[in-house]
Amino acid sequence: EAQVTQNPRYLITVTGKKLTVTCSQNMNHEYMSWYRQDPGLGLRQIYYSMNVEVTDKGDVPEGYKVSRKEKRNFPLILESPSPNQTSLYFCASSLQRGRVEQFFGPGTRLTVL
Amino acid sequence: GESVGLHLPTLSVQEGDNSIINCAYSNSASDYFIWYKQESGKGPQFIIDIRSNMDKRQGQRVTVLLNKTVKHLSLQIAATQPGDSAVYFCAENGSPGNTGKLIFGQGTTLQVKP
Numbered sequence: 001e002a003q004v005t006q007n008p009r010y011l012i013t014v015t016g017k018k019l020t021v022t023c024s025q026n027m028n029h030e031y032m033s034w035y036r037q038d039p040g041l042g043l044r045q046i047y048y049s050m051n052v053e054v055t056d057k058g059d060v061p062e063g064y065k066v067s068r069k070e071k072r073n074f075p076l077i078l079e080s081p082s083p084n085q086t087s088l089y090f091c092a093s094s095l096q097r098g099r100v101e102q103f104f105g106p107g108t109r110l111t112v113l
Numbered sequence: 114g115e116s117v118g119l120h121l122p123t124l125s126v127q128e129g130d131n132s133i134i135n136c137a138y139s140n141s142a143s144d145y146f147i148w149y150k151q152e153s154g155k156g157p158q159f160i161i162d163i164r165s166n167m168d169k170r171q172g173q174r175v176t177v178l179l180n181k182t183v184k185h186l187s188l189q190i191a192a193t194q195p196g197d198s199a200v201y202f203c204a205e206n207g208s209p210g211n212t213g214k215l216i217f218g219q220g221t222t223l224q225v226k227p
Contacts, residue, residue: 004156031213043157043202045214058214090156097213099145099164099206104156 002027004105006091012111013081021076021108023091031094032074033058033102034066036087043090049074050097081112125224132190134221136203141184143205147215148177148188151200160188160201190223198225 004025013019025032033048035058045058049068063085065077074093078085088109092102126132138146144165149157163170163177163186170177176189186203200222204215 033214040219042219043215043217045212048212048214050213056212058212094213101147101159101162102215103159104149106156107154 002103004091004093004103006089006105006108008108009106010109012113014113015082016080019078019081019110021078021089021091021110023074023076023105024072025074025091025093025103026072027093027095027103028071029093029095029103030071031097031102032068033092034064034074034076035090035092036060037090037107038087046076046089048097081110083112086110086112121221122219123222123224125226126193127226128193128195130193132188132193132197132223134188134190134201134203134223136186136188136218138184138186138203138205138216138218140205140207140216141181143207143216145206146177146179146186147204148175148186149202149204149217150197151202151220153199157202193223193225195225195227198223 007022030051034046035043037043044060047066049055090107091105094100094102147162148160151157161172161177163179168179174191178187200220202217202220204217207216
């Protein structure tokens with residue numbers, strides 16, 4: 001089944017404790033992206049990647065890092081999480097950048113205490 | 114600035130009726146628009162998309178209408194069913210050549226009454 005998977009689905013952590021949220025897609029998509037979803041603010045792009053080893057900042061990149069060593073994986077790294085990073089995170093992928101459908105993962109609900 | 118808005122935060126309809134969800138966008142350079150459905154606890158799920166060279170596109174029980182003159186997008190759902198209850202988001206791609214991000218509206222919650 002074609003899909004985007006994320007792990008973990010739920011995470012409660014404390015300020016400053018480094019964490020990684022994994023994202024994997026099995027559709028051989030070139031483009032991958034991370035969004036966060038917050039009430040009243042909708043979905044906002046954090047980082048994106050057009051292909052292996054090519055990543056760039058989205059609208060709200062502060063406090064996050066990403067890497068794209070393999071085409072299928074695009075982990076989101078929070079080196080020193082803070083409470084304002086408490087949010088619902090979605091990974092998405094598409095065949096290419098632009099006028100094509102983006103497929104979303106199931107989401108990761110993160111709480112930083 | 115870039116923004117995509119939906120006219121109503123909540124829409125309540127009777128099962129079997131048709132639903133119309135509206136969306137206004139502000140970036141006249143956008144050339145691709147998409148509707149997503151998000152059920153509780155899940156990620157956004159693709160419903161239908163439309164490119165700016167079209168003004169109407171139909172899918173199974175859904176129709177998207179695009180009016181570029183007034184920068185308005187709508188999603189019509191025929192014979193609404195309880196399973197259609199969800200939050201619906203419109204999104205645009207912003208200016209061509211951008212980061213590839215989708216610019217999302219705030220969402221409309223569709224409630225289907227039995």
